[in-house]
Each structure stands twice: as C-alpha cells, then as structure tokens.
Amino acid sequence: MKNYKTMKMILLLSLSASAITACSSQGNDKGNTSTSKPSTENNQTEVTPPDPFGKYAEPVTVTEVLGFNPPEDSRTPKGITPDQNAYFKDLKEMMNIEVKYKWTVPSSQFEQKFSLAMASGDLPDILELDPKNFEKLKKQDMLADLTEAYEQYASPTLKKYMESDGGFAMKTYNADGKQLAIPAFEDPFLSTQLLWIRKDWLDNLNLQAPTTIDELEKVAEAFVKNDPDQNKQNDTYGISLQKTLFFWGFDVRGLFNGFGAYPSIGDAQTAWIKNGEDKLIPGLIQPEVKTALSKLQSWYQNGILNKEFALKDENKAVEDLTSGKVGISYGEWWYPNWPLNLNIDKDPKAEWIAVQIPGLDGPAKSLVPKIRAGKVFAVNKKAKNPEAAIKMINFYIEMGNKQYLEKNKAENGYVYNWFNPRIYNPAQIETIYTEVNKALDAKQTEITLDDENYKNVADVFKAGTDFLAGNTKDASKGVNWGQYYSRAAKDGGWGTTRKIKESGAFVNNEFYGLPTKTQVEKGAQLDKLMQESFTKIIMGASIDEFDKFVSSWKSLGGDDITAEVNAWYGEQAKN
Template identity: 25%
Template sequence: MKAKKVTGLLLAFVMAFSMTACGNSTSTSADSAESSGSGEEAAQDQADSSERVPIRWLTTGDTAAEVIEDGDRIIEEINNRLGIDLTVEIVPEGNTEKVNVAMASGDFPDIVTGAYGTSATQQWIDDGMVISLNDYMDSSPDITAWLEDYEWSAQDGNYYGLPFITQYETANSLVIMRQDWLDNLGLSYPETLDEMKEVLNAFTFNDPDGNGQDDTFGYTAQKLTDSSSTPFDWVFFAYGLEYADYTLDEDGNIIAWFEDDSFVPAMQYIKELWDSGVIDPELMLNDSTKKEEKFYQGKSGSMLAPLFRHVSRHESSVQELYPEATISYGLPPKGPDGASGLNRQGKSGMFTCITTACENPDKAAEFLNFMVSEEGNNLLRLGIEGIHYTMDGDTVVFNEEERAKDAFSPDGWAHALAWGSFYWPLESGYLPDTEPNRERALETVELASECQIPNLIKQKTAVEIENASVAGDVFTQYFSDMLQGKIGIEEGAQKLSEEWRAQGGQEIIDSVTEVYQTQSAQ
C-alpha cells in the first residue's frame, strides 16, 4: 500500500510540474498555476488601505536554496497579499543552534523555525516561549488541514507549532554500487545477505577495477551518532526487526529495537563482514563527505547514500575519475527468512511556532496559513504570473531570467522560502524535467520508500528527547566495541541493554509505553 501511495504522489507532481527548458524559459503543465496569481488585486487593496504589520521570521534554510536579497519580489508579493511587512532571517540548515541561542537569549522573533523533536524546541514549549495555535485554527483552514496529519504532535491538547517531518511517508536512501565493478566480476546486485557478502568480498579481494592493486574494499558508510539509525540497518531488518524505533517482546512489552531477538544474529553478520576486511576500516570516523569521497575515488565499491535528486551527482562524481563507471541500486538484501528493509520512518524535521513576543499573532497565523496553503505553495514554486511565468494554454512557461532576479533556484526549482520549513523536494515529490536522469531519480524514491520500515510510536516523547543524547552515546560505544571485538556480541548486547536502561533508557521506555497505550486505544 505504501509503495502505491508514493507512486501516486510522484505521478501527481510529474503531471503537474513536467518541465522542459527553452532558451531563458522553462515550460510546465500545471492546472493549479493560475491560483498563484488569484486574489492579488484584493490583497493589494488590503495592503494599501491599512498599515502593514511587521512580522519577523527566524528560520533555517537549505544549502541548495538561493540567498534572499532586498527587494525580492516574492517577499513583496506576500506582503501585498497579506498586508504584512515580512523580514526573514535565515540560518543554514546545519546551524539550528543559532536559532536556539537566539531564543535562549530572549531575542524572540515573531515566528521561529527550529529542529523538531529536540530538547531545544521542547524547551520552547515547556518554558512558555511559544503560543498554542488552537485559538487560530478556526480562521486558518490550511493550518488545520496540515495538523490533521500531525494530530499526535499535540501536547495536552495544544498545538504549539507546525511540524514538518522529513521522510515520514517517503525515503530516498539505498545502497548504491559500482555496476561496472559488478560487470567486471560477473556478479549482479545482491538480493540476499549471502549474495551481499559475496559481492563485498569480491569488491575487496578480486581486483574489481582491474588495476592489479590491493586498494579497494566493499562497503563504506558514515559513523553512528546515536541509536536512531546505523550504517547497517539493512542487516537488522533482514534478520526480522519489525519496527524502526521500538519493538515488542513476546509478552507485548515495549523494548528498545536493539533488545529485539534479531539484534544478536545481525551483529554477528556485521562482525563477520568487519573481521573479513570488506568494510571501510575508517567507518566510525567518516562523515558524509568522507564517505562519498571514498566511493567517488574508487576506494569503495558500495555505499549507503541518499538518492532522488542526488543520484546523478553520485554517478557524475565517480565519472570524473572513471569516465566509464556506472552505478546501480536496488532493494536491500533479504535475510534467512525473507525479511528485508532499510529506511527508518522519520520522526525528525522542522517545527515552526509563533512566539509569545509576537504582538500580532492573528497576522502571524495568517502568514503560516498562507505558507501551507495551495496558494502559497504555487507562489513559491511558480512565482508571479506575467513576471516569473506566463501561461501558454495549460502550460506554464517559466521566465528563468526573471526568476534569477529573485531567490528562485535555477532550472525550475522553487523559491528559497519553500526550502526546509514546510517543503522539501522529496516530501512533495517535486523534480523538474531539467533534472538529469529524472525518471531514474523518481524510481529511487519508489524503491527506497518500498523498503521503509514504520515506527511503532508516532512521535518522540519529552523524556525521550531529554535523555536521547546520553542513551545514544551508550549505544554508540557498545556498537563500536562489539564491532571491533572489545566485547563479545551476546555479552555486549546484554550489557548494552542494562547500561542503556540505567542511563535514561528505562525512563524512555516508560514514557513511550504510556504513549503506545494511548495510541493503541484510539
């Protein structure tokens, strides 16, 4: 069912935003495009007849988005339609700590976006820094519709912000391989754990690049940072792990996913790979950049990586050194009983709130309602009719020269305000026609979403957020020790469970159990 849902979502956007480049213009067919220009005259009258209300928004942005300059016409259009004077302060997506520091210092904006499911945003709620949106939902139909998908995010019946959870229903990560290496070795993309072991061994010991040197290994990934995911999730799910976050023991009690019976045999398989030398020996040191470099430089034959709009980047990066190289991807390998999986359903993302310092919360709520509406979505993707695009029958023709004057990313990508807070290309299934190998990119999302494993619990609890760092450190240390043979797998799994529970894990289990019981009763 999930695969069909994702496919339908992608096809809807393929049909709605299929674009072709034409000189300084890009064209797309979009039935809803005209709504991006609707209501402009009425909104302009409103703006002209009353003083604009200042709204300051502190938010995170995507590194791929363009910089918003003074005089940006999309910002002005929003101001005109809503009768506001919007100031947007953007910090890079990796520096959400700057948002947290600003809030902790008391320098409250009117609207703030931070990382959802973290101790910082939970503190905003606990310390009364942000207001409940409940009083504004009757006049904000699009906010209400948005929150219908996040009913579980309410605390004591109150919605304190708009969550945007990434990879909640879609995913984009797969294990990619050097297809030219597979061809050289007479092998195919592995479908089982046994075949995966065979491929990784061949990548390491059978000179897959034909250079006569012992200079390759089978698999690289990036280091663990907590217990929420690992570079070997495809192994744990192949051994029968049923849920992504927690699981149930034989008596129906909630336990940590690494307390499941599947954990020990999965770790034994991973340890065999490690001991045989087919895994990058610097695995526990790699960040994302180092991992990718090793794959691009021909040191590793496979890596776990995000695809979708990145799939062509990965292949072209390899081809800079190896012009004849090609990559392949597929569903994760099946385990002894036929189980498989890879991507864990998301629980993290962004959280946009109205602060207690906001003097015009009604207007702030109106702005947020616009941002999650179809009208706002169309404005941020298409622009202003007659400036950023024109209509040719049912086809939208983009004026890339005009779009470049504002904060639109090139080749049909959206305005900077659309990136990160409420929309990601993956979650919306949006990929311009100008994207190289577009159909392949869309295919990777279907495959990655097909092997996404659901959560047992929909949300993170406040206790889980508070204890996550210490408990995560315990898991990371024991995982590393077991992998490197500093402690046996069975003994390590037992001590991991004991120490994790002693270091806050038991409190997490208690809080999660309470939520699960409520969730099950609904």
C-alpha cells in the same frame, strides 16, 4: 481545486499593485488582515477574510537559523550562500517578508549549535524542530499558538495537505486546543531502506547483485580486493559508513534490518516493535543487534568498512561515494538525486542500481515508521508576526505552479533545500511517479497537469526524457539521471520502494507519539552511550560489551522509557 485560480489571480495582482497597497494601507502593519466594508443589504458590515498571499504594507522581518547541505542541483551557481537564495527575492516582492539568519552552519553541526541556542534562549522567530526539541520548547512555554494564524492564513492547498491524513499529524502537535506546530509529514515509505550498488563494478567482476548477507559479504570483499574500477590500484573499499551509525543517510539502519534487527528509525531515534499483541519492545537492545554488530566487526577487520569510518561525518562519506572509492551504500530512495548524481558526472561509466536489502535467507524487511514527520515548523512565542510563517509555507507551495517554472530553476539561484519553512504534498512522490510514467507510457512530449504539483512533475518528466534520449543540453547526465532514477524509473529509488510496499516486505516502528518525559530528559545520554558502545565493538572491542550496554541502557533510563512508551501504546489501543 476550489478557489485556487482566484488565489493565483490575487497573488499576481498583488505584485502589480504593491505600490498602491503600500500607500493605501494607512499604516496597517500587516497590510492583509481582515477588513470591514459597508454592505448595501440591511446596512450590515461584511468582513473580507485575510489573504493567504497578501503583501504586507510595511516590510516584515523574520529570523531563522539553518543547518544546510550543499545544493542538490549541480547547476546552482558556484559560491552561492544561503542568504543569497533566490527564493528570498521573490518572497520580498510577493509578500514583503525579509528573512534574516541568526546563524547558518553545515548540517553536521546544527544539532550542537541549536542545543546551545536553546540553552541560552537565543532562538529565531521560525523554528525547525525535531520531536524532542519540540517537546522541550513546548514544556518551557516557548512556542506561539498558531491556531488563529493557520485558520486565517493557510492557503487552500496547505489545508488540503494537512487534512490528507484526516488531520492526525496536526492533532499530534496540538496541546490544550493550541496548534503549536505545522508538521512536515510525508509518505512513511519514504523511509524504506534500499541497497545502492554500482552495477558497473558488478559487471566488471562478473558478479550479481546480492540478495543475502553472505552474498553481500562476497561482493563487498571483491570490491575491496579485485580492482572493481579497473584502474590497477588498491584504492576501493566495500560498504559506505560514517561515524553516526543511525542517521538520516550513509548509515547502517538497512544492514541491521537485514539481520532482523530494528534498533533505530534514524537520527538516533530508538525503534519500537511488537512483542506479541499488547507490548512494545525497544529494538535497540534485542539479540539480533548483537549479531549484526559482530558482522560489522569482522567487516571492519577485513577492510570492507573504511578503517577511518569513526572519523568520517556524512560529508566525508559523500566524498568517498562521489569520488569512486566505495561501491555500496544503504539508504533511501533519494540517493540518485544526491549524491550519486555527482559520481555519475565524474565517472560517465558509473552505473548505480537499487535492490531490496539483503537478509539472512533472502531479501529482508525494512523498518518503516507509521508516521514520517521528522521535522515540524513552530514559531517563537516572542515573534511579532507568527502568521508570517504560515504565509511563507503558502509561498513555497505556490512557487511550484506552472507560471513560475521558467524562473524557478537552480541555475537562477533557487536552492529549495535551503528554504524553510517548506511543506510538501504528502503524496508528492507518488504523484510524480504516477504522472511521469503515465506521460512516458503515452509518449507525450509535455506534462498536461495544471496544479501545484506541476513544477515537480514537469521537472522530473523533462529530466527523464532528456536522460533516456542522452540529451545533456540543459543539464548534465548525472542531474537528469538523478531526478529520473530517484523518482520515476520503475526500477529506481521510488519504483523499488513501491514494490517493497506492495509486497509487504517491511516492519513498522509502532511508536509514533511525541517523545516521552524520560526520552526528553535522558535521550541524549542514552544515544551517546549507544554510539560509543557500538563504535567500540565494531572497531574490535569484545562483543560482550553489547550485554554491558544493554544493562546500562536499561538502568540509566531505558526501563523508564519502555514503561512510558507502553503506557502510551495502551492508550492508543483504547482509542
């Protein structure tokens, strides 16, 4: 990569020369801005460009808030808290940036807490936003213009990532020539729904992995009634489900997809599918959704779903999966990495596999977005150092390089899923899959890749080779299996997803614009209506309640949203 080795040398030199930098900055509070020096040619002044990895002369403090899940790697020291994340120590040493949390809460409480913070105007410097909250803060003129900060401070690698889609995602978050956020966009197929199922339970009951809804029902009933774990106790149920029906995990998006229903892309975002060539319709109110709800109701009555699902958040759903109470869950490619790895470590006999979601007549099509950018990073307009957010992204990317591999480990207190803002290579998962399998097929003993992807590829390669060899010296079986089976195994999470992509077994969510005016104003109310109506139906209310829901959804703003979405769709067709 152009100038990349130069950048790494600059970063290393900045560490050893930090004391000199601090003394010689003459009070410059940025310590890495453009500087001028006389030129020997024509007495002109040369301008030294800002250093993406430069260290501030004086400490710069930025504030954040965090909604967090437990560390994904079980080797993380017990009792560590987000403010103790080892990344922060390196960030301070390398760039003289200190992170202070205004508050931290479990991820299940984040949305409510952040809504209160927005209402009171008590926002941190660096903001992790979903599209709706981005649109709200944009309209309130609360977001800093990052155009200059990005142009001056984004590392070559960050710019390469942001330009990998032709700059499309960046343009989505640019308003009136102002870059208001940096999108964390990824391969859209990372959203592909799979069915995760315990193969050891299938084997114990002499059953095959299901390919249809009817087969799934029979397997799930057997998991309830036939003692699949062979412990001689009636303590298992069929399919995992938590109270938020359309979420980021442990929900039923994949089950609805099996009925040809596409109500949501996750996190309560309504999906929009084609109706002919020139119109989009909301998947949430289509007849297929009613059919799926009727099936869920019967499964609830028969004990296939846990009777207390309406009281379970995602953490409780995870507890059931890891403790061996349930053997089926819909979800994405990453489940082996967490939480299924925890189940493997608790029960060495446990074996999970991924299959394409069952449908009415055979394997079904999953809903896949055209753009996957569920979160973006923005900066509070009041922040004193907006460029610090860009430099922190540079830092996180840099920490994936080979030189940091021995240091940057979970057992040393590095918790990557607690660090923000973080941006990944949009093609990272495919890079890992390709490079690891290339090395495994060639029977290599180490990874020879030498770029910013090295750490991720090398970690998965080592986990895979250790798992395949039964080596648990450096990590548990679950940790090794989780990294390998999620990212590199040809029949694992991403391996199965790739086959679905290649076979065309997916349906696109056609709306990828920012939330419309009515979505911002009425979205939360409509989401609540859906959640309450669908939960009541699953728990036994008349299936005709769905028709009442559709009528209410349309009159309370759904029709307006449909018109706005189609106005947007019409504009795209012209471009």
